Amino acid sequence: MAASNATGLVARFSKRVGRYVNHDDVLVRFVSLWVVVPSVFTVSWVFSYLFHP
Numbered sequence: 001m002a003a004s005n006a007t008g009l010v011a012r013f014s015k016r017v018g019r020y021v022n023h024d025d026v027l028v029r030f031v032s033l034w035v036v037v038p039s040v041f042t043v044s045w046v047f048s049y050l051f052h053p
Contacts, residue, residue, distance in 0.1 A: 020032035 017032070017036060020028060021036060023029050023032065
C-alpha cells in the first residue's frame with residue numbers, strides 16, 4: 001500500500017493537530033485534547049442548531 005501525501009488543507013490541518021494530540025509530552029497531549037474535543041463539540045453543536053428545523 002502506498003503512503004498518502006497530505007497536500008490538502010484538511011490533511012495538513014489534521015496532520016498538525018495529530019502532532020500535538022500524539023505528542024511525547026503528557027502535558028502537551030492533555031492540553032491539546034482539552035482544546036480539540038470541546039472545539040469539535042462546539043462546532044458540531046452550532047452546525048446542528050443551524051440545520052434544525
